[in-house]
């Protein structure tokens with residue numbers, strides 16, 4: 120990193136020698152700015168493309184599927200895949216066996232002569248690409264003898280075996296005949312796998328009262344075929360989460376009769392699997408804003424909580440418009456629930472069942488916990504984001520405590536934090552926030568981690584502020600953004616997560632992206648203009664799959680501002696922000712003041728600054744970002760009304776991740 124000291128000196132010298140004294144008098148300022156010179160060498164050293172930073176983004180040509188406005192076009196299409204799954208967990212041997220009937224709707228205008236499916240459990244085979252190459256410590260935890268991965272019994276269509284070829288975590292199925300545009304293809308798969316003894320988005324854990332199973336990325340699912348990449352066959356390596364089709368699910372889950380099951384979707388056979396007492400309590404919960412015990416701490420494992428305790432029982436769930444299906448099962452769960460109230464776009468109010476399942480080890484989760492417990496936290500997240508982003512579209516949200524630290528699926532999240540309510544609240548809020556990105560706005564997480572983790576981190580900032588009744592706090596986001604800009608091996612936000620240096624994933628994909636959107640809202644567009652554009656983006660793409668360009672275009676179109684300089688600096692570039700104030704004083708007319716600012720970083724932003732006068736009064740001013748289009752140095756004219764300036768402070772509210780705070784204040 121070359122920019123901090125040396126280029127600062129160069130620019131300051133250039134400014135004082137050339138710019139501020141060599142003004143073209145003909146261009147009398149219409150606003151507070153006067154022109155200074157560009158120093159191309161300093162800019163290049165700071166990682167800026169001198170010629171194109173302020174030019175509009177060079178987007179791919181728009182088409183009738185994805186419009187220049189950033190909206191989906193009249194020819195937009197996406198595939199639909201419906202699943203009917205029957206599965207059984209062998210809770211003694213920690214394995215799953217399932218059969219599924221897949222209904223593939225070819226909504227594309229193309230004839231498909233083969234299908235790709237994902238076999239994500241293959242990641243847990245010691246020979247998988249992910250296990251051998253990527254983050255082995257994380258995926259296999261050193262257990263190279265575990266025989267993980269999918270065992271495929273058969274793949275059939277209409278009773279006829281289909282030829283298939285497995286390549287790591289994907290498999291290609293040869294079709295008896297091409298699937299015509301608009302046609303439907305049905306096929307069936309039989310599979311089984313051993314549940315890995317280490318935890319990666321799923322797993323099993325032994326707790327004091329029994330076992331907790333969390334099952335996710337667990338069934339063979341059809342890869343996405345879309346208008347941008349054709350078949351999406353990126354392997355499951357560990358960091359990149361998933362990109363799936365929307366569809367409807369009917370899932371039967373067979374477990375021992377002593378187990379409780381929570382899953383994506385609504386339970387369809389309550390009367391088979393729950394005794395009347397529990398069903399009555401659930402009905403009470405749906406008219407209560409406070410958690411109601413469905414299975415209390417002292418009831419876990421007691422016969423009264425189950426219709427019977429011998430043999431097995433099938434739990435049946437149904438879900439529509441979801442991009443995958445996950446579930447949890449345990450004989451150690453406590454369970455409490457209440458309603459969240461969601462106002463739909465029409466203004467109509469709807470009740471959503473919010474509930475938590477947790478073993479007794481999860482002290483902070485209890486509805487009786489003095490800090491509120493899990494279900495109150497879930498309720499807050501569902502209600503807050505329904506107003507802040509888009510009405511929650513589903514009928515239920517379950518929070519599960521078990522082996523996975525934190526992972527999101529439609530209508531169900533896994534959250535590992537147990538003992539401290541602050542940790543539990545933070546993780547819960549984050550995972551529930553994923554209901555919007557990427558569950559309802561279906562982004563490709565294998566490629567664009569920032570569009571789900573970063574967008575979610577952004578909305579989390581406001582949810583946390585609301586939950587704790589405090590102003591937004593982005594200290595961690597700001598500090599990590601600064602650390603990224605100062606690092607030697609800098610990478611841009613827009614990388615695929617599997618290509619990011621592992622330690623950068625959280626900082627780039629989550630915090631720097633979240634920080635960028637906070638800056639876009641608070642500093643660049645302002646809340647009104649930002650919220651209108653951001654809501655427009657969500658409205659346009661809810662239950663569809665936007666790409667980065669669709670987001671960039673949509674925000675620019677709806678907010679009415681060319682933001683190419685911001686997308687390039689913040690998302691595509693690797694530089695940081697470094698503003699400096701080098702001098703201030705009184706202009707020759709004795710009335711005005713002036714201050715000279717330098718841009719030394721790779722990212723440009725509008726520059727907020729506070730002027731303090733000798734008489735103690737202060738004034739907040741702002742240099743528009745366009746100042747940096749032609750110059751790295753600005754001599755700003757200040758309407759001082761004859762008052763002497765005693766201090767200039769850049770970014771008085773501390774929102775900008777400025778890499779070098781030491782040059783941010785000028786004092787007489």
Ligand SMILES: [Zn+2]
Nearest residue numbers: 549553572575
């Ligand atoms: Zn996340």
